[in-house]
Amino acid sequence: MRITVVTGSASGIGAAVSKALQGAGHRVIGIDRQNADIAADLSTPDGRRAAIDAVLERCGGVLDGLVCCAGVGATAPSAGLVIGVNYFGVTALVDGLADALAKGQRPAALIIGSIASTQQGADSQPMVEAMLAGDEAQARELADALGAPHVAYASSKFAVTRYARQKAVAWGKQGMRLNVVAPGAVETPLLQASKDDPRFGEAVKNFVAPLGRAGEPHEIAGVVAFLQSEQAGFVHGTVVFVDGGMDAMVRPASF
Numbered sequence: 098m099r100i101t102v103v104t105g106s107a108s109g110i111g112a113a114v115s116k117a118l119q120g121a122g123h124r125v126i127g128i129d130r131q132n133a134d135i136a137a138d139l140s141t142p143d144g145r146r147a148a149i150d151a152v153l154e155r156c157g158g159v160l161d162g163l164v165c166c167a168g169v170g171a172t173a174p175s176a177g178l179v180i181g182v183n184y185f186g187v188t189a190l191v192d193g194l195a196d197a198l199a200k201g202q203r204p205a206a207l208i209i210g211s212i213a214s215t216q217q218g219a220d221s222q223p224m225v226e227a228m229l230a231g232d233e234a235q236a237r238e239l240a241d242a243l244g245a246p247h248v249a250y251a252s253s254k255f256a257v258t259r260y261a262r263q264k265a266v267a268w269g270k271q272g273m274r275l276n277v278v279a280p281g282a283v284e285t286p287l288l289q290a291s292k293d294d295p296r297f298g299e300a301v302k303n304f305v306a307p308l309g310r311a312g313e314p315h316e317i318a319g320v321v322a323f324l325q326s327e328q329a330g331f332v333h334g335t336v337v338f339v340d341g342g343m344d345a346m347v348r349p350a351s352f
């Protein structure tokens with residue numbers, strides 16, 4: 098039985114991914130702040146270390162899959178927290194579990210990015226370079242100083258996507274796959290919090306995909322389960338948009 102770790106397993110997309118993978122025969126080890134197999138706070142180095150240690154103990158040091166869904170939106174208490182969870186909470190787990198994955202069967206990891214990663218300017222924020230350099234203190238400081246949590250969110254998703262793509266060559270040589278799924282708006286508590294926020298609520302509600310609706314968590318989970326399966330054995334280092342056509346609408350000439 099394949100063993101797959103899912104972060105953010107208690108809610109939204111992570112809960113749907115856990116269900117889909119269980120349905121496909123995986124043994125899922127869920128990580129979340131609460132209501133999970135492993136309760137851990139991925140916003141702190143100690144929490145990340147504790148999560149990695151607990152996973153290695155449960156899987157005996159051999160892992161087949163990892164799906165990083167845990168994340169916070171632009172309504173998080175601080176922009177620094179967005180960076181801490183969405184970038185460092187992801188990359189610490191991918192790096193910390195890479196050796197265990199290398200010992201697994203047809204290992205595959207996946208990061209939930211976002212269509213926000215393509216937002217204009219998200220790629221050029223100084224905090225992006227700080228994230229990619231692994232300097233959490235500076236990245237958080239730059240994000241907090243900017244005082245624009247929605248920009249920190251977009252930049253965290255851009256940086257984590259670039260991080261994944263930069264790993265494609267080294268991971269591929271080890272027979273390990275790593276992909277990113279970039280959802281558009283999906284009906285989860287995170288999206289609802291954005292819709293309810295007086296700062297961004299109207300913009301979020303008015304940004305409607307060509308298909309005319311937001312997605313449901315199971316529509317992201319189905320694609321994730323496919324990408325983690327043997328049928329997707331040649332899909333590696335790519336970004337799959339699952340967004341009702343939003344990316345095509347906004348960036349028709351980029352692909």
Ligand code: NAI
Nearest residue numbers: 105108109110130138139140167168211282283285287288
């Ligand atoms: P959600 O709020 O339903 O689920 C996020 C989960 O992450 C929660 O269970 C939460 O407890 C967990 N989490 C947050 N901070 C954590 C921490 N410090 N330590 C451990 N766990 C933590 O949100 P949703 O929408 O399911 O989000 C999942 C991923 O999808 C996130 O990375 C989000 O950025 C991404 N996403 C969501 C979109 C949407 O419209 N819902 C659109 C694009 C991307």
